Amino acid sequence: MSSDELARVGALLRQAESTDNPHEADAFLTAAQRIATARSIDLAVARAHTRRGRNAVPVMRQIHLGEPGTRGLSTYVLLFVAIARANDVRVDAAHDSSWVVAFGFATDINTTRLLYTSLVQQMVRASAAYLRSGQHRRATPPVAGVTARIRFQEAFAARVGDRLRRARDDARGDALARAMDSATGTAIALRSKNIAVRDFHREHSAATGTWRGGRRRGPDAPHATAAGDRAGRTARLGTDPELGTPPPGLPS
Numbered sequence: 001m002s003s004d005e006l007a008r009v010g011a012l013l014r015q016a017e018s019t020d021n022p023h024e025a026d027a028f029l030t031a032a033q034r035i036a037t038a039r040s041i042d043l044a045v046a047r048a049h050t051r052r053g054r055n056a057v058p059v060m061r062q063i064h065l066g067e068p069g070t071r072g073l074s075t076y077v078l079l080f081v082a083i084a085r086a087n088d089v090r091v092d093a094a095h096d097s098s099w100v101v102a103f104g105f106a107t108d109i110n111t112t113r114l115l116y117t118s119l120v121q122q123m124v125r126a127s128a129a130y131l132r133s134g135q136h137r138r139a140t141p142p143v144a145g146v147t148a149r150i151r152f153q154e155a156f157a158a159r160v161g162d163r164l165r166r167a168r169d170d171a172r173g174d175a176l177a178r179a180m181d182s183a184t185g186t187a188i189a190l191r192s193k194n195i196a197v198r199d200f201h202r203e204h205s206a207a208t209g210t211w212r213g214g215r216r217r218g219p220d221a222p223h224a225t226a227a228g229d230r231a232g233r234t235a236r237l238g239t240d241p242e243l244g245t246p247p248p249g250l251p252s
Contacts, residue, residue: 064098072150072153078157090197093213130224131149136223153228159231160232
């Protein structure tokens with residue numbers, strides 16, 4: 001994104017952080033994703049129609065999520081992947097979930113990282129607050145804190161991903177409607193972009209198997225899952241992607 005566009009998104013993030021109204025927070029999150037999607041569409045169309053645009057190619061970036069052996073890093077991967085999918089980014093994950101490799105156009109990876117940096121901190125804070133409430137111990141049956149935290153964060157990631165995908169789909173629908181006579185060209189440009197990312201991923205991915213971190217292990221915790229889903233519904237974006245770093249994984 002340009003500096004003006006980043007400033008626009010930053011203004012939305014500050015509004016999201018300052019409101020206590022979950023409906024307003026949701027609106028700001030949706031608006032931020034729609035801006036990112038609209039910019040991504042504009043770039044896809046430019047790449048399809050200009051000689052200069054055709055020189056733009058996907059890139060790959062390795063992103064550190066946490067220290068190897070830290071509990072619960074799989075939920076960080078799930079959150080990153082959920083955000084990435086809403087922004088046309090493909091992801092390979094380390095077997096220990098300590099890092100990921102993102103494949104896509106630079107502006108989409110930047111958007112994904114911006115959203116992740118804010119949302120992972122919210123996820124960890126919300127799950128910590130849930131554990132402090134002791135509700136997981138009063139549930140039937142009661143569950144261990146680590147299990148409750150993981151189930152909470154899995155549900156948070158899934159709900160956030162759903163919200164971002166809906167915002168993306170709405171933004172794309174609006175873009176196609178505005179394009180009118182050129183709607184077919186816009187759709188083709190988006191399809192070409194997806195193919196370019198897919199082919200780039202196939203060519204450059206060093207993955208040698210299937211990431212197993214997303215496979216559920218241990219008991220269910222319905223109460224924690226429901227609480228994580230609620231937190232994901234009202235998650236806000238932070239004020240600035242440069243503020244702080246993602247927190248460590250789950251405590252022992």
